[in-house]
Amino acid sequence: MEQSVPELMARLDSLEASLSMATTINSEVFYWWCTALMLAIHAGFLAYEMGASRAKNALASGMKNLIAFAFLIPAFYYIGWWIYLAFPTGFTISDGSEAGLPWSANMGPNLTDNASGIFYAAFTLFAATTASIMSGSVIERIRISGFTILALFLGAVVWVFGASWGWHPDGWLTTEWGLHDVGAAGAVHTIAGFFTLGVLINLGPRIGRFNADGTVNNINGHNMPMSLIGLMLIVMGFFGFLGGCIIYTGDTWMTIYNTPATLSAFAFNTLMGVAGGMIGAYLVTRDPFWMMSGALIGVISSAPALDLYYPGLAFLVSFGGGCVMPKLNDILVEKFKIDDAVGAVAVHGFGGVWGLVMAGIFASGYQNVAGPEISFVGQLSSAVVFMILGFAPGYVLSLVLKLVGLLRVSEQAEVAGLDKAEVPVSAYPESTVPAAFANDPTSPTPAE
Amino acid sequence: MNSAPITSWEGAEAYFTFADKPALLVALTLVGVGVCIWTIASMAIHENKAYKDM
Numbered sequence: 001m002e003q004s005v006p007e008l009m010a011r012l013d014s015l016e017a018s019l020s021m022a023t024t025i026n027s028e029v030f031y032w033w034c035t036a037l038m039l040a041i042h043a044g045f046l047a048y049e050m051g052a053s054r055a056k057n058a059l060a061s062g063m064k065n066l067i068a069f070a071f072l073i074p075a076f077y078y079i080g081w082w083i084y085l086a087f088p089t090g091f092t093i094s095d096g097s098e099a100g101l102p103w104s105a106n107m108g109p110n111l112t113d114n115a116s117g118i119f120y121a122a123f124t125l126f127a128a129t130t131a132s133i134m135s136g137s138v139i140e141r142i143r144i145s146g147f148t149i150l151a152l153f154l155g156a157v158v159w160v161f162g163a164s165w166g167w168h169p170d171g172w173l174t175t176e177w178g179l180h181d182v183g184a185a186g187a188v189h190t191i192a193g194f195f196t197l198g199v200l201i202n203l204g205p206r207i208g209r210f211n212a213d214g215t216v217n218n219i220n221g222h223n224m225p226m227s228l229i230g231l232m233l234i235v236m237g238f239f240g241f242l243g244g245c246i247i248y249t250g251d252t253w254m255t256i257y258n259t260p261a262t263l264s265a266f267a268f269n270t271l272m273g274v275a276g277g278m279i280g281a282y283l284v285t286r287d288p289f290w291m292m293s294g295a296l297i298g299v300i301s302s303a304p305a306l307d308l309y310y311p312g313l314a315f316l317v318s319f320g321g322g323c324v325m326p327k328l329n330d331i332l333v334e335k336f337k338i339d340d341a342v343g344a345v346a347v348h349g350f351g352g353v354w355g356l357v358m359a360g361i362f363a364s365g366y367q368n369v370a371g372p373e374i375s376f377v378g379q380l381s382s383a384v385v386f387m388i389l390g391f392a393p394g395y396v397l398s399l400v401l402k403l404v405g406l407l408r409v410s411e412q413a414e415v416a417g418l419d420k421a422e423v424p425v426s427a428y429p430e431s432t433v434p435a436a437f438a439n440d441p442t443s444p445t446p447a448e
Numbered sequence: 449m450n451s452a453p454i455t456s457w458e459g460a461e462a463y464f465t466f467a468d469k470p471a472l473l474v475a476l477t478l479v480g481v482g483v484c485i486w487t488i489a490s491m492a493i494h495e496n497k498a499y500k501d502m
Contacts, residue, residue: 067491071484078481103473108464145492406492410499421498 023250024114030248031118037240038125040233042069045132048230050427052221052289052342053139056417058427061139068135068151072128075156078102080127081120083160088170122244126163126188129241131155133192134394136342138199140206140219141414144422146406150397154195158393162386163187169258173385175371177378180363182255183245183303185355186383191390193349197338198394202402205339207414216333219341224289231292235274238299242266242306258369261307268311273302273318280322287326293347294322300351304359304379308366317358325351349390356383 003011046065053061079102086097099106099116106116131151138147166173167187173179181187208217221227246261247254255261277298281290301321302314309317329346332338338345360379367373401407413421453468454460466472 071488074480074484078477102477103470105462105467108462108467110462110464110467112461143492143495145488145495148488148491409495410502412502413499416502421502422495 020250026250027248028114028118031122031244034240034244035118035121035125038122038129038237038244039240041125041129041237041241042132044230044233044235044237045135046230047233048227049136049139049342051223051226051228051230052136054219054417055222055428056419057140058222058419059423059425060144060418060421063423064135064139064142064144064147064151065132067144067148068131068155069128071148071152072131072155073124075152076124076127076160077107077120078156080156080160081107081123083157084123084164084168087161087164088168089172090165094170123163126184126241126244127155127159129237130159130188130192133189133344133348134196134199137196137340137344138203139341140418141408142203143406143409146398146401146408149401149406150195150199150394153393153397154192158195158389159188159191162191162389165389166382166386167256169256169370173378173382174257174368177381178368178372178374179356179378179382180257180308180359180366180368180374181304181356181382182257182261183242183299183306183355185300185303185352186386188352189300189303189348190352190356190383190386193345193347193352194387194390195394196340196390197345197349198391198396199398200338200340200345201395202398203407205337206341207411209339210337214337228288228292231289231295235292235295235299238296239270242270242299242303246307255307259307259367265307269302269306269309269314270299272311272315273298273306276315276318276320277301277322280319280324281326282322284323285326290326290343293343294326297321297325297347297351297354300348301355301358303352304355305363305374308359308363313362317355317362320358321351321354324354349387353383353387356380356386 042065046062049065050058050062082097082100085100086093088094098104101107106113107120110116131154134151134154135147163184165171166179166181167184168174171179179186206219209219210216243263243266245256246263246266247256253261253263274295275298277294277296278291279294281294281297285291298318298321301318302309306314325346326343328350329340329343332340332345340346356379357376359374360376364375365373372378398407409418409421419427451465452463453466454463466476
């Protein structure tokens with residue numbers, strides 16, 4: 001069976017085209033399922049925050065999560081994706097960013113563009129995750145309208161600048177300072193955590209959280225098991241999140257900075273990080289809520305160098321994070337009177353800083369494709385940029401909302417419960433749970 | 449209403465509805481943004497009323 005050279009060449013061309021298309025489709029399929037898996041993060045936040053609320057506020061807390069998720073999707077379509085493409089060099093608009101404008105030919109069904117939609121989707125879920133980080137901290141006293149404005153600004157604008165600067169192959173934090181943050185500990189978690197801190201300062205504590213002499217009252221949520229399941233769902237969803245942080249090329253995997261990597265590396269270190277954080281948090285608190293928050297701390301602690309760490313080192317880095325962050329949360333509550341209902345400032349804000357700095361200590365010297373090698377100074381300096389980028393807009397915007405009366409619910413509504421005030425349905429219409437909680441001495445209100 | 453920007457699938461690129469009418473896409477974007485802002489405003493009005501009624 002002899003074939004002519006032209007016939008063989010035609011077959012070769014056909015095979016190459018098939019291979020190329022298979023690679024493209026594999027890439028689409030991979031990010032499709034990463035995006036789907038990330039939805040578990042939002043199911044998790046929903047359960048976790050409703051459980052962490054008193055029964056009288058359960059649905060209002062959940063409503064926040066649903067609204068943030070729903071509004072973030074169009075907001076990221078309208079402006080977020082363009083910001084990511086436009087500002088890797090700082091505040092000047094980069095060439096080619098027009099592809100991210102909502103009226104671009106790339107921002108809809110296009111037979112020559114298999115990438116834009118799937119990456120927009122993954123980044124939209126990253127954005128919704130960032131906004132949801134703030135959500136739990138402010139439960140039981142924030143107005144849903146004010147929260148929605150804050151969530152949109154955080155998720156569709158603020159963190160996107162951070163991602164463009166430091167979680168982008170051409171981001172200036174990498175090209176100038178050598179930042180390495182493959183799992184977005186800084187771009188997502190530090191920014192969201194410090195944005196939340198700025199909001200909490202203006203929002204103030206829940207009624208009854210602090211006594212006149214400055215001592216602290218615990219305000220227990222009404223369903224700890226639901227919170228624990230929610231936290232486990234968030235951890236599960238982070239496998240989608242972190243999978244979405246690695247670039248599939250067909251031949252190999254690359255980090256978002258174009259350095260070679262393997263998905264195996266992410267698997268090793270994500271799991272070891274989860275375990276380290278859980279064990280560390282257990283050691284210092286004995287509290288299952290903090291143990292599951294420790295799982296998140298563990299992921300975040302190892303996230304910047306998931307591609308580089310020896311797994312045993314990732315375990316210890318995350319163990320350290322799991323030990324330190326609950327104590328930092330205690331300091332925020334007891335010394336600074338910051339009523340962070342779920343500890344998100346410590347878990348995400350300081351957890352992100354911890355991860356970035358640890359990568360500066362233990363992964364320094366690795367080469368970047370663009371920019372200097374990873375260094376302690378570069379990581380620390382970048383962490384400071386993320387802290388400021390998160391805190392300043394969070395503080396200023398929440399101050400403006402406070403001044404116009406859109407930040408906090410009325411005292412009467414807070415005491416009665418936000419579900420009764422704002423939500424047309426009841427969480428537990430046939431249950432005695434709300435009544436039981438009304439008499440819970442650990443949930444003090446002025447009415448008591 | 450013929451919303452198709454293509455007359456044949458041969459060589460088609462962006463084929464979504466109104467892909468050949470960028471001004472209309474801008475208008476749809478503005479309407480979408482308006483819907484979001486309007487809903488947030490209605491949210492604030494609902495809250496104000498709810499607190500007043502308590």
